[in-house]
Amino acid sequence: MAALLNPPAAPAAPARTPRRRRWLGAGAVALLAATLGGFAWGMHEQPSIPPIAWLLHPVDSFTYALGGNPHPVALHLPQNAPLSAVAQLGKQLFFDTALSGSGKQSCASCHDPAAGYGPPPGSGSVMLGGPALQTAGFRPPPSLAYLYRQQNFSIGPDNDTNENSNLTQLIQAAQGAARATKTAASTAQTAQNLVPQGGLFWDGRANTLQQQAAGPLFNPVEMDAGSPERVAAIIARQPYAKDFVQLFGPNVFDDPKQVTAEALFAIARYEVEDPSFHAFSSKFDAWLQGKARLTPQQMRGYLAFNDVNKGDCAACHLDRPTRDHLPPLFTDTQYEALGVPRNPHIPANADPRYFDLGLCGPFRTDLKDQTQYCGMFLTPTLRNVTRRPVFFHNGVYHSLQQVLDFYAFRDVQPERIYPTADDRVRKFDDLPAAYRANVDVTDPPFNRKPGEAPAMSAQDMRDIIAFLRTLNDGWTKRQAPTARQASTPPAPAG
Ligand code: HEC
Ligand code: HEC
Numbered sequence: 272m273a274a275l276l277n278p279p280a281a282p283a284a285p286a287r288t289p290r291r292r293r294w295l296g297a298g299a300v301a302l303l304a305a306t307l308g309g310f311a312w313g314m315h316e317q318p319s320i321p322p323i324a325w326l327l328h329p330v331d332s333f334t335y336a337l338g339g340n341p342h343p344v345a346l347h348l349p350q351n352a353p354l355s356a357v358a359q360l361g362k363q364l365f366f367d368t369a370l371s372g373s374g375k376q377s378c379a380s381c382h383d384p385a386a387g388y389g390p391p392p393g394s395g396s397v398m399l400g401g402p403a404l405q406t407a408g409f410r411p412p413p414s415l416a417y418l419y420r421q422q423n424f425s426i427g428p429d430n431d432t433n434e435n436s437n438l439t440q441l442i443q444a445a446q447g448a449a450r451a452t453k454t455a456a457s458t459a460q461t462a463q464n465l466v467p468q469g470g471l472f473w474d475g476r477a478n479t480l481q482q483q484a485a486g487p488l489f490n491p492v493e494m495d496a497g498s499p500e501r502v503a504a505i506i507a508r509q510p511y512a513k514d515f516v517q518l519f520g521p522n523v524f525d526d527p528k529q530v531t532a533e534a535l536f537a538i539a540r541y542e543v544e545d546p547s548f549h550a551f552s553s554k555f556d557a558w559l560q561g562k563a564r565l566t567p568q569q570m571r572g573y574l575a576f577n578d579v580n581k582g583d584c585a586a587c588h589l590d591r592p593t594r595d596h597l598p599p600l601f602t603d604t605q606y607e608a609l610g611v612p613r614n615p616h617i618p619a620n621a622d623p624r625y626f627d628l629g630l631c632g633p634f635r636t637d638l639k640d641q642t643q644y645c646g647m648f649l650t651p652t653l654r655n656v657t658r659r660p661v662f663f664h665n666g667v668y669h670s671l672q673q674v675l676d677f678y679a680f681r682d683v684q685p686e687r688i689y690p691t692a693d694d695r696v697r698k699f700d701d702l703p704a705a706y707r708a709n710v711d712v713t714d715p716p717f718n719r720k721p722g723e724a725p726a727m728s729a730q731d732m733r734d735i736i737a738f739l740r741t742l743n744d745g746w747t748k749r750q751a752p753t754a755r756q757a758s759t760p761p762a763p764a765g
Pocket of ligand 2: 413414576581582583584585586587588605606607608609610611648649650651652653656659661662663664665671674675678711714715716735
């Protein structure tokens with residue numbers, strides 16, 4: 272239906288364009304929502320089924336109205352092979368609390384496999400670490416899942432063209448470029464949209480999982496493992512010490528730095544190889560392949576998630592398979608300043624002069640003079656997001672309803688989101704005044720003026736949250752498959 276109502280425009284420039292092309296255009300969404308409203312629910316909303324929608328593509332409309340996917344895709348999913356010996360060792364290290372200074376914390380303590388490798392249920396805004404597990408961190412742990420396609424950090428239109436430029440050259444190129452907008456209408460600007468993208472951590476300061484793991488292991492507010500000497504001595508006493516010798520040679524324990532490096536390498540292999548880090552076993556993945564039906568509420572949420580006039584979430588949290596059938600990761604892996612409110616529950620924020628500016632510091636230092644990036648953070652995946660106990664880079668919110676309220680009311684009723692002082696709403700209070708212009712006020716739903724109607728109704732928000740639940744891994748099928756199944760089995764991603 273969408274395809275017929277909104278014939279896809281000629282494919283625009285590659286790389287960063289897919290997130291702007293919306294196969295569910297606003298018109299199609301409105302028609303479909305009306306159709307769904309009339310078909311599946313009832314009379315409380317006036318069902319005005321536009322006959323044109325049915326005439327145009329009755330089969331698609333019916334399939335959507337029944338919760339099915341009229342255009343199933345044979346997804347290219349990562350191939351599941353048994354873990355290599357190095358990855359098996361990495362698994363033991365990932366769960367080993369002995370490595371930490373406290374003796375009580377492993378990677379899994381902050382990256383809980385049952386919570387999409389994010390913070391475990393009941394976590395506060397930030398995790399406690401250090402020698403007595405009493406030192407507060409600065410940011411909540413992101414999910415470790417679905418990082419397998421993450422590119423290196425770069426600034427530019429796409430990673431291929433960036434390969435031969437260094438960061439300084441990329442910044443220079445980006446300075447002349449227009450601000451990135453993700454609206455469907457902005458395809459013409461695409462060529463000059465140079466935006467920060469890729470990398471790991473909320474600020475992209477590491478590029479590889481191996482490089483990354485050294486951070487938390489030795490970070491004094493995290494595992495606080497001390498020196499490589501200490502880590503090597505502990506490993507030498509563990510049952511898996513023999514695996515180190517077997518894999519890395521009889522002399523490996525002569526050099527503590529090598530032991531640590533191999534340990535980090537092994538953990539990274541575990542994160543890359545273990546299928547639980549990229550399971551793609553959610554109901555939505557099944558739906559994409561034509562093997563599941565969404566409930567009416569999930570379908571409404573899916574439409575609102577894609578609707579430029581409602582959530583417009585899919586502009587940044589990409590929800591379509593790529594052209595080569597890779598499953599969507601629900602992030603465009605780009606950086607944005609959303610201006611989320613300051614979180615008084617982070618101890619560091621007790622100092623009014625402390626600001627977490629993301630790309631331009633304090634943890635990342637190479638871009639500290641590039642103030643146009645101050646306040647920007649990596650767009651996180653939304654897979655398994657309903658299992659997270661905290662949201663955004665400062666963990667200011669603890670429920671998805673609060674997150675949705677932020678998106679709906681930030682601009683139209685900012686007094687609901689930010690504190691008020693002297694009768695003035697302190698909008699974007701977690702950024703110094705000089706950097707507030709970096710905040711995105713272009714992309715829907717952030718393009719509204721004070722007093723205008725919010726982009727989403729309370730019902731839209733509940734529906735979107737219901738849709739987000741379909742992104743949780745471990746879905747098992749309880750209902751019959753839709754009529755039109757994907758015809759070919761998923762091919763290995765290679
Ligand atoms: C005390 C909690 C804590 C522990 C323990 C911990 N981490 Fe983290 N992890 C974090 C936080 C907080 C961040 C985000 C930090 C930032 O963005 O500055 C993070 C980020 C990451 C990331 C980047 C994820 C992304 O989406 O960019 C990876 C990978 C990671 N940690 C791996 C590990 C590994 C491997 C271990 C064990 C060696 C570990 N972590 C132990 C808290 C923790
Ligand atoms: C303009 C791009 C953009 C749009 C549109 C957008 N997001 Fe986000 N989203 C982000 C960025 C960037 C972050 C991280 C911001 C931060 O932490 O400061 C984020 C964070 C989140 C988080 C927190 C995830 C976590 O791991 O902490 C949730 C949940 C979320 N978005 C849901 C949505 C929903 C639902 C919509 C639609 C109503 C939406 N987003 C629209 C860019 C966007």
